Amino acid sequence: MTAPLAKIDATPYATPSSVWRLRTDAWEFLGYGSKQLTALATPGKGVTAAHQQMLVEVNRKLNVLEAIEPYWAVPGKAHLATLRARIEDGDYPAALDLVEPVTRGFARFRHEVDDRATDLDPEAQPNDQTPMADRRPRFEVLVVDDISETVREELFAEMAGQRRESDAFTYQVNVVPSLEDALIAVMLNPTIQACILRPGFAVSARNRPGEDLRRYLDGLLDPGLPQFTPKARILSLADTLKELRPELDLYLVADVSIEDLAGSSNRRFNRLFRREESMELHLSLLGGVAERYETPFFDAVQHHSRKPAAVFHALPISRGGSVVNSRWIKDMGEFYGLNLLHAETSATSGGLDSLLDPHGSIKRAQDLAARAFGARRSYFVTNGTSTANKIVHQSILAPGDVVIADRNCHKSHHYALMLAGAQVAYVDAYPLNEYAFYGAVPLKALKSMLLDYRRAGRLDEVKMVTLTNCTFDGIVYDVERVMEECLAIKPDLVFLWDEAWFAFAGFHPIFRRRTAMAAAARLQANFKDPAYRARAKAQRAALFDPETGEPVDDAAWLRTRLLPDPDATRLRVYATQSTHKTLTALRQGSMIHIFDEDFSHLNEVTFNAAYMTHTSTSPNYQILASLDIGRRQAELEGFELVQRQAYLALSVAQAVARHPLLKKYFRVLNTLDLIPEEYRETRRPMPLRDGIAAMDEAWRTDEFVMDPSRLTLHIGNTGVDGDTFKHKYLMDLHGIQVNKTSRNTVLFMTNIGTSRSAVAYLIDVLVKLAEHFETERAEMSPRALAARQAKAARLLATPPPLPDFSRFADKYRSGAHTVDGDIRTAYFTTYKNDACGYIMPKELIDRVRAGEEIVSAGFVTPYPPGFPILVPGQVFTKEILSFMAALDTREIHGFDAELGFRIINDVPAPRERG
16 A cells, blocks of 8 residues: 555545545546646746646645555556656656546546556556457456565466456456455445455555544454454455445465365355466456346347247237337337337247246346345336335235334335235324424334233234335334344234335445345344344343243333344345336336245245236336346446445535525435434434444444435425425426425435436536525515515424324224224225215314214325325324315325315224134
């Protein structure tokens, strides 16, 4: 390493998620600086002040790059050393020749350089006689070993000698000397796709990492690591690399005794090699990436589209038959292209497979998705996560089963529970009344409800817990802790985590920790750990009366961090993800991920039946192919893209906080605004802003955390409500698309497709809008200004509280001491003649105030907040009606402005419980 990594930390907000920007900007500035220095270096005039100042800035950027480039093979530290020498010699045109190939490679924000600039030989220069740019996908291989420069050059030459023109991919090799350097490299450099471990590596980095990375590494590494045996060090490094980036291929190269390592390392390494087996290692490197690059169904669709065929099945558009020969719709083919039309088919043979009974390319594609997302099984869904949720609910629940569900969850869950005939026990998320939306459900509320059912003697009826992670507004649960503590009360609970907005999270080490699949895997590992088992046993002894065997009082259970009984617990975890929302897939492309230890003997048959029930027999093959290709991208570059999206969101938040006019009208809500103090151990408003170690601390300890890639912009000071701001000012005037607002907020979400230019445009638009509001107010009459200020005051004031779930009418409840209700019976009651009617809000308010029990006949869902305020069988309350009256929104599903609310006229007698 040629410079201390602390130089990175000296730059504001330099975290591993922002190093890509520092690196790109530094190289681009060096290009600009080289041009300026060339122009300023006028012969005979000496060194001017402008020339000297530019040299200072150029050297500052070189210092930053000297801390970063050792972790990249391309262009690498040798290239950078040559660049510094050219600048010190005053040969600025030659310096520019070294910089330009690098900056060309940063096009589209990729961490690549023009392959004409470099080769495996670190001394290669861009003006060498090298072939034209190689268009094959390129990746980097990290070798971890403490070797001399001579041995390093021999290694480069040896690996370069194995390359062939027929190779599907090309790669460059970099070497770092220590375990810590390896961890830093895989965090900073997303182009690394494989690591080769050789026993000679040291433990500590030769130059101390910056404070942020130092703290993060300390949280990853065992303090006793320097005393470990070489074998233990190798295995520890392998485990940590897999924790950080599980998609990496790991290889072990050793001279002796590799047979001794084989048994203990088979889960960690793709293969073990002796040093002389360089060709086998080369082929393995290519093969490992090829496994992730594989897209079986996408390839099958491409192959089908290129084959000649005669179509005699029910799909006129197949092969473009009804389009290309038409006199009237040729523009469809011109717009969408022939590839799309040629790929359309309803055939399930010839390599295409059947979604409803997959045995070929779709089955293989789903297996690859399961590997990528850490699931035991994964299923593709072509009509959105709404359908995925219905499939999971129907596969698990029988009529009468009790489900604990977040009342704030997506409407698809409410409809699914109605269709399944489940008894729904709604639990409320904490309200954020000032902003008119909900947070998430506190763990204490979940435990309390489970304990209520235990006390009522009905715990055996509780089948499932359904929660949304992360919420639309970006609030993320501690998934592992929720499942752990709930399973300690009821060890066979099934969990459905709606991760519609969180599919990207599995591809970053900190985000991944709070995904359903990763949490299930950690719990499974914990249950096998003797120390964990001992702690769980000791806790059970304290929580049960030794004489009666009965649990002690509920208060003790509520205040204790519960551990389940590993021998009694069954991990049954499901996650539904809208792949199309946060990863690359066509609209409605979703997945179901399963980590269910009892799936094969308890749920597979019913799951397949539910899948058949809700899945079209004519699924869209383009959606399926996009799910396949989206998985490939996530495995090969998801880590890079997720880091970038979080940092870009942070850059918007910083711009709003710093700009004098922006902060007058706007404010980005932070963790302290959206997560009450009782649910946090940390106190940082934006943990990622303070570095990856700060973010890691919050995501390890806090009950709820904020997804940093989402920005809730408070707009109350503008005097414009969220709906108007969205449609009039963002979409109509500037073409900025958002899909969620509240009365005084607008939600902006960065994603893996967000670019720096898009972020710059958003900031520019916000500045223009702030200037518009400033000018508008300056030109208003006193009366108009007073009206605008009054509107702003209303938006800044707290409206009527968000209503908690009231209760089900007694006729639909199962018992006096528990809260669940039968929404299916209530829903289908309305199918009977004269069973329901309509009532206008004013009359309804009067009747409720008079003490009459009025029961909703259907789902009433205002947008925003976007979840059912009322469900079938639920009792109207004054609080619900006050909230509805205060709503200022154009879209309310289930409410007819001319007829009013639909209510049940004749509430049926309670049904007998079997």
